[in-house]
Amino acid sequence: MPTSSSSSVQAARQVLADRLREMRRDAGLEGKQLAAACGWHPSKVSRIATAKSMEADDGRHDGGPMPPEAPRDPQPSGGDSDNT
Structure with a gap:
């Protein structure tokens, strides 16, 4: 039976959890x-x-620093950038 997407995600989370605990313990x-x-x-x-x-x-x-907002497209200029 093929693995569902959700079970694959849960398996990846478990691998990450195990590795994080190992690294945290190694670092004391x-x-x-x-x-x-x-x-x-x-x-x-x-x-x-x-x-x-x-x-x-x-x-x-979920609580850490928010990622920076994506840069917005510049406003289209009206042609001439010098408005004097």
Whole structure:
């Protein structure tokens, strides 16, 4: 039986969780220390380490610094840029 997309995603989350725990332990860090070092909210580390969803329940970004807003297209000029 083929693997569903959701089970593939969950398997990838579990691999990431296992690797994060291994790296955190090797570095001698607690979850809160890792969060602080990464600039993340401690709940983000917890969700990753327990292979939970990577997003907040309401679909918003989950606590770390927000990614920069995408640059907007410049306003089209009216031809001549010198408006004197």
